[in-house]
Amino acid sequence: xxxxxxxxxxxxxxxxxxxxxxxxxxxxxxxxxxxxxxxxxxxxxxxxxxxxxxxxxxxxxxxxxxxxxxxxxxxxxxxxxxxxxxxxxxxxxxxxxxxxxxxxxxxxxxxxxxxx
Amino acid sequence: xxxxxxxxxxxxxxxxxxxxxxxxxxxxxxxxxxxxxxxxxxxxxxxxxxxxxxxxxxxxxxxxxxxxxxxxxxxxxxxxxxxxxxxxxxxxxxxxxxxxxxxxxxxxxxxxxx
Numbered sequence: 001x002x003x004x005x006x007x008x009x010x011x012x013x014x015x016x017x018x019x020x021x022x023x024x025x026x027x028x029x030x031x032x033x034x035x036x037x038x039x040x041x042x043x044x045x046x047x048x049x050x051x052x053x054x055x056x057x058x059x060x061x062x063x064x065x066x067x068x069x070x071x072x073x074x075x076x077x078x079x080x081x082x083x084x085x086x087x088x089x090x091x092x093x094x095x096x097x098x099x100x101x102x103x104x105x106x107x108x109x110x111x112x113x114x115x116x
Numbered sequence: 117x118x119x120x121x122x123x124x125x126x127x128x129x130x131x132x133x134x135x136x137x138x139x140x141x142x143x144x145x146x147x148x149x150x151x152x153x154x155x156x157x158x159x160x161x162x163x164x165x166x167x168x169x170x171x172x173x174x175x176x177x178x179x180x181x182x183x184x185x186x187x188x189x190x191x192x193x194x195x196x197x198x199x200x201x202x203x204x205x206x207x208x209x210x211x212x213x214x215x216x217x218x219x220x221x222x223x224x225x226x227x228x229x230x
Binding site (some may be wrong): 043050092095101102108109 | 147150159164166208217226
């Protein structure tokens with residue numbers, strides 16, 4: 001079974017509009033964390049935002065926010081006021097495992113294209 | 117500046133040869149990881165290591181080997197047993213401080229078999 005599922009292979013969004021990228025996860029751990037990374041065409045992985053499983057508030061970082069719904073096991077990324085530079089691949093990832101034996105598992109990604 | 121350095125950026129290998137990809141970090145992180153990314157795909161975990169002289173297989177370890185002799189270094193060897201080694205390889209390191217967990221990536225190595 002997939003640990004991280006991203007159901008949107010590609011999305012096209014008009015510049016300045018908000019966009020939501022979907023991510024659902026599957027784990028039986030009580031302690032885990034969820035990440036979003038951006039990967040431009042250069043290939044580097046840019047950290048965007050992190051949400052711990054015990055965090056009660058949704059994480060926010062500038063224009064990025066993470067809509068964390070624990071009961072639904074979803075961790076959607078919301079980008080407000082999209083910009084042309086937001087065009088890239090976006091990956092959702094989950095940290096699981098106990099301290100000292102943790103690993104990151106990634107979804108298959110969503111390619112976001114911002115239209116001027 | 118602190119960070120993760122992968123070298124080389126581009127690597128060409130003849131079929132049947134072993135090659136080693138370098139990953140060095142000066143972030144004092146305990147955990148390090150190797151991922152493989154194929155075009156248009158997500159990242160798949162090859163190997164990971166939480167401490168020196170110890171490492172675990174990830175989801176696609178066959179045809180790869182690693183070592184962790186120093187905290188700062190986690191080289192990946194792509195052996196001739198790896199049937200389809202052409203891919204983009206990413207190294208990462210992570211640390212945890214109480215409830216904060218952070219993971220950082222290198223710039224990647226693009227390996228092509230010729």
